[in-house]
Amino acid sequence: MYRNQAGRILTTVAAVIGLVACEAAKSANPTAPSVAGPIPGVSITTPRALEPGAGATLTFGGEPPTLLIENPGTNGVRALWLQVDVATDAGFQQIVHHADRVTPGQGGRTSYRLPEPLGAGYTYYWRSRAQDGANTGGYSAVSSFSVVPPVVIDPPTPTTPSSAQTNNRPEFRVTNGAISGTTGVVYRFEISGAADFSSITALVTVAPGPGTTTMSLGELPYNTTYYWRVYGTDGTKQSGYSAALSFRTPAPPAPPAPIPTPGTTPPAPSGPIGGPRNISTNEATSIIKSVHDAEGWNLGGDSSRDSRIAFIKRAVGMLHYGDGRFNRGGPDSNWCIKDAGGGRPISDDVIVRCNSREAWDLIIGVGGNGYSWHTDYIGVLPGNQNVYPPPRP
Structure with a gap:
């Protein structure tokens, strides 16, 4: 009996000695996968969040974001790996992604691409830390970024407008395109006399309306073809151009019946018109005054602005195209009319050189009683004023 008890005691002692020896072996081999930890004297530095940097904004593009981490260091012999957390709150109570074992990259940095995209419209917080299986380092400083649409x-x-028009004050209308992810978008209407928009007659900026947007340019020259298109911009990003449409303004209305005045000069007989030529400013003024006198136009206090505009269009048209009564010498297609821009009406007493934009005032006191003729050089017109050929008389 004592012999059996002694045997059991010896067996138990041997088992304990073996267990102690085994544990001693585990602690003695720091690279063993099952090493007991933490290992005394081993420290692991914290990694550093590099990209996206704090406060960065990422535009959602349907692809998962990539995080760039500066690798941690250790004075131990065990290999490190990284843990990565991404959350919607700075306290990491709402974690949307956790990576438990990310192998550090080469060159002191680790690039980690999330497996899924992050939803737009949120701010995300992320951090990382390192482990070696026995020791755990501290978390990096928290960094944040936003994902926007x-x-x-x-x-x-x-x-x-498109095709032929019944008046020369068309209303431009577009159906709005999709706008999202930005504010302050405006539409810019380009109107041109050229199909390739090589020259712009008007550029008008309008805030989009609800669903559709309209714009009124003001009075346009009669019997003229125009092309127009639109694009949107928020000041940073610009849409493509819309398709271009074209339209033609109607023929001018018949001029008002002349108002007879005492001493009106009888109409000159009509005759053949010569070839293109250069008409001086003084001759241009003389021809325009002849039209005024012969046809009995009244540009004084009893006249309307519309009738005065009709006169200047008609008279300059005779310079531009020639006329068998008043300009038999031949046309000078370099004489034009102008407006003051911004949808304002045509100037009723100014003639302009089409190519140089040099302008002259012809009438003192137009629209009032006692007006008189002169030729007063104004200068080169500013870019916001439109210059165009007159309609054919």
Whole structure:
């Protein structure tokens, strides 16, 4: 009996000695996978969040973001790996992604691409730390970034005007394109006399309306073809151009019946018109005054602005195209009319050189009683004023 008890005691002692020896072996081999930890004297530095940097903004593009981490260091012999957390709150109570074992990259940095995209419209917080299986380092400083929807500015769709018009004050209308991810978008209407928009007659900026947007340019020259298109911009991003439409203004209305005045000069007989030529400013003024006197135009206090505009269009048209009564010598297509820009009406007493934009005032006191003729050089017109050929008389 004592012999059996002694045997059991010896067996138990041997087992304990073996267990102690085994534990001693585990602690003695710091690279063993099952090493007991933490290992005394081993420290692991914290990694550093590099990209996206604090406060960065990422535009959602349907792709997962990539995090760039500066690798931690250790004075131990065990290999490190990284843990990465991404959350929607700075306290990491709402973690949307956790990576438990990320192998550090080469060159002192680790690039980690999330497996799924992050939703737009949120701010995300992220951090990382390192482990070696026995020791755990501290978390990096928390960094944050926002994911925002992409900016979308689609071009609008022009609807009117197109084809022939019944008046020369058309209303421009477009159906709005899609706009998202931005504010302060405006539409810019380009109107040109050239199909390739090599020259712009007018550029008008309008804030989009609800669903559709309209714009009124003001009075345009009669019997003229125009092309127009629109694009949207928020000042940073610009949409493509819309499709271009064209329209033609109607023929001018018949001039008002002349008002007879005492001593009106009888109309000159009509005759053949010569070839193109250069008409001086003084001759141009003389021809225009002849039209005024012969046809009995009244530009004084009893006249309307519309009738005065009709006169200047008609008279300059005779310079531009020639006329068998008043300008038989031949046309000078370099004489034009102008407006003051911004949709304002045509000037009723100014003639302009089409190519140089040099302008002359012809009438003192137009629109009032006692007006008189002169030729007063104004200078080169500013870019916001439109210059164009007169309609054919």
